Amino acid sequence: MTRLAVIDHGAGNLVSVARGLEQNGAAVEVVTAPGGLTGCDGVVLPGVGTTRAAMERLASQGLIAPLRDWEGPLLGICVGLQLFFDTSAEDDTACLGLIGGHVARLDAAPLLPHIGWNDVTLAPDPLFAGLGSSTLFYFVHSYAPVPTKPGDAIAWSDYGERFAAAARSGNRVGVQFHPERSGSAGLTVLANFIAECERGRRAA
Amino acid sequence: MNGDGVLRKRVIPCLDVTAGRVVKGVRFVDLTDEGDPVELAARYAAGGADEICFLDITASSDNRDTMLDVVRRTARNVFVPLSVGGGVRSVADMRATLRAGADKVVINTAALADPALIDRCAAAFGRQCVVLAIDAKRRGDGWEVYSHGGRTGTGRDAVAWAAAGAGRGAGELLVTSMDRDGTYEGYDLELLRAIKAAVTVPVIASGGAGSIEHCVQALNGAEADAVLAASIFHRDEISLTSLKTGLAAAGIAVRL
Numbered sequence: 001m002t003r004l005a006v007i008d009h010g011a012g013n014l015v016s017v018a019r020g021l022e023q024n025g026a027a028v029e030v031v032t033a034p035g036g037l038t039g040c041d042g043v044v045l046p047g048v049g050t051t052r053a054a055m056e057r058l059a060s061q062g063l064i065a066p067l068r069d070w071e072g073p074l075l076g077i078c079v080g081l082q083l084f085f086d087t088s089a090e091d092d093t094a095c096l097g098l099i100g101g102h103v104a105r106l107d108a109a110p111l112l113p114h115i116g117w118n119d120v121t122l123a124p125d126p127l128f129a130g131l132g133s134s135t136l137f138y139f140v141h142s143y144a145p146v147p148t149k150p151g152d153a154i155a156w157s158d159y160g161e162r163f164a165a166a167a168r169s170g171n172r173v174g175v176q177f178h179p180e181r182s183g184s185a186g187l188t189v190l191a192n193f194i195a196e197c198e199r200g201r202r203a204a
Numbered sequence: 205m206n207g208d209g210v211l212r213k214r215v216i217p218c219l220d221v222t223a224g225r226v227v228k229g230v231r232f233v234d235l236t237d238e239g240d241p242v243e244l245a246a247r248y249a250a251g252g253a254d255e256i257c258f259l260d261i262t263a264s265s266d267n268r269d270t271m272l273d274v275v276r277r278t279a280r281n282v283f284v285p286l287s288v289g290g291g292v293r294s295v296a297d298m299r300a301t302l303r304a305g306a307d308k309v310v311i312n313t314a315a316l317a318d319p320a321l322i323d324r325c326a327a328a329f330g331r332q333c334v335v336l337a338i339d340a341k342r343r344g345d346g347w348e349v350y351s352h353g354g355r356t357g358t359g360r361d362a363v364a365w366a367a368a369g370a371g372r373g374a375g376e377l378l379v380t381s382m383d384r385d386g387t388y389e390g391y392d393l394e395l396l397r398a399i400k401a402a403v404t405v406p407v408i409a410s411g412g413a414g415s416i417e418h419c420v421q422a423l424n425g426a427e428a429d430a431v432l433a434a435s436i437f438h439r440d441e442i443s444l445t446s447l448k449t450g451l452a453a454a455g456i457a458v459r460l
Binding site for chain 1: 210302308
């Protein structure tokens with residue numbers, strides 16, 4: 001069974017993410033300290049809340065260096081994805097720097113926060129296997145990542161402006177929408193991440 | 205169906221919960237039992253609900269554990285967003301509600317008593333998960349805000365309160381017309397228009413849905429971002445599927 005560590009940095013959408021992963025057959029361990037990453041096949045960084053609160057919590061848990069050093073599959077969700085980048089405009093926060101780029105406010109949006117179901121155009125990526133080239137996902141956010149390398153964006157949505165709805169750099173992949181709250185399409189994304197972890201485990 | 209590139213208007217079934225059961229009244233009183241919240245939520249999610257809203261209408265501290273248990277059991281099996289409110293008085297209450305599996309937390313009476321609660325909740329969890337509920341009753345040319353589940357007039361003007369709440373960090377407003385609640389007479393479109401004009405956050409229309417046309421009016425005419433309804437869904441008077449198909453036929457972008 002694929003073992004996943006879901007990082008508990010306090011305010012996360014922890015329950016629904018953990019439950020969505022379990023629904024797809026993964027064994028989930030909720031992790032609050034560096035030791036929790038030992039022996040797992042993949043790590044999930046969820047997030048509902050503010051970037052600064054999340055970074056402060058990760059720092060106090062001693063999880064920043066272990067996350068930077070983690071080489072296996074890593075999935076970021078919403079604020080979890082935003083933490084991957086160098087900096088966020090939300091409270092001018094320094095983030096993990098796992099993928100080059102910054103996080104910007106969606107200033108061209110008709111209303112903020114961007115709340116609800118919106119179309120997402122999907123690049124061919126293992127995370128989106130079985131979903132075609134476009135589907136609807138649920139968003140709740142006001143900020144979105146701007147990867148330095150345009151090729152790191154693997155999905156896009158449009159809300160007043162086109163923005164990156166997902167990004168990948170090697171094993172580090174993340175989505176701005178909420179797969180744990182996007183019905184069957186979202187559960188497919190979680191299942192695809194589990195499959196990626198499983199392939200990594202077999203290759204190791 | 206997909207690829208329109210438009211944020212969809214949302215249809216949100218609302219479950220008023222007391223002592224672990226779903227109830228519904230007319231103008232906030234004369235409650236009847238409508239079933240088990242976990243079962244109803246699962247049924248609505250399967251039927252195409254874009255989001256589900258739980259409101260603990262007793263909101264006593266004794267009842268909070270029961271409510272959180274309902275949220276926990278629902279969040280395990282329902283993979284659409286859950287907004288949960290009723291009796292949330294502090295950042296700690298909000299944290300407990302989110303930890304039980306809520307995606308957004310609805311605050312009402314406590315924010316009226318202490319408006320800075322909105323700022324604190326938004327600072328702790330981000331404004332996107334703070335929903336300010338406003339129960340409004342017509343008074344003269346405007347609307348008065350009521351607290352304590354519609355039992356207590358506050359003297360506050362609903363439109364001014366909406367603007368103040370959004371300014372403090374509410375990411376969304378759940379606007380209920382007490383005059384229309386449970387009456388099937390249609391949403392209070394003037395109230396919705398007045399509040400939409402005063403804020404730049406999404407507004408959820410609530411109170412009075414009795415037909416597909418009422419929802420079209422709220423979404424198109426009053427430009428609400430979502431419609432919330434209870435009675436019509438609990439009693440199967442209008443199914444989620446027929447409502448969403450009807451909205452799509454009226455040219456409204458919905459998730460089918």
